[in-house]
Amino acid sequence: MKWAIPQLRKLAKPFSFEYDYDLYNELVVKEDIKDVIKCHIKGEYYEVSYDEYLFNLNIDIELVMVCSVSLLDVNVPLNFDTQIRFSYSIDDSSDDYLITKDTINLDEAVLSEIVLNLPLKVVKEGCL
Numbered sequence: 001m002k003w004a005i006p007q008l009r010k011l012a013k014p015f016s017f018e019y020d021y022d023l024y025n026e027l028v029v030k031e032d033i034k035d036v037i038k039c040h041i042k043g044e045y046y047e048v049s050y051d052e053y054l055f056n057l058n059i060d061i062e063l064v065m066v067c068s069v070s071l072l073d074v075n076v077p078l079n080f081d082t083q084i085r086f087s088y089s090i091d092d093s094s095d096d097y098l099i100t101k102d103t104i105n106l107d108e109a110v111l112s113e114i115v116l117n118l119p120l121k122v123v124k125e126g127c128l
Contacts, residue, residue: 001041005102008045008053018042026111027063032122034073035064041110051088052096053104057081061114067124074124080117084109 001019008015021039028035043057060079067074086104087096097109 001106003104003106005053005099005104008104009047011045014044014046016042016044021107021110023061023111023114027114030115032066033063033118034066037062037064037075039114048085051099053086053099055084055086055106055109057084057110057113059110059114059117063118065119065122067127068121069123069127072124072127074122076119076122078114078117080113082113082117084113 001017001021019041021041022036023039024036027033039059039061041057041059043055046054046056048054058079058081061077063076063078064073065076066072084106085096086099086109087094088099090096090098097104
């Protein structure tokens with residue numbers, strides 16, 4: 001989901017939104033992920049300052065991953081909250097995402113958050 005900054009400035013604050021996100025092509029290229037069953041994003045947007053924007057998100061996703069022991073498919077549900085900040089200027093110590101061309105690309109940030117929250121090792125029940 002992409003938003004132009006002028007469009008965001010016109011919205012009521014906080015602005016609530018939710019959408020289903022198709023991440024199949026982005027996530028299945030990872031060797032441990034075989035399928036994306038669902039990905040639902042729910043969140044609120046806040047304008048922190050004229051050049052800083054904050055998104056509080058709940059990400060609910062279910063993946064099919066490969067068991068590290070048996071190599072069988074395992075359904076892996078993930079549900080987590082995250083906060084993503086966008087700004088026109090960032091420094092090296094910041095976790096903010098840079099705004100380019102007056103556009104906020106929430107898709108790239110959501111994908112990064114999902115990858116950061118993936119389990120390091122998946123083991124199907126009964127494999128150990």
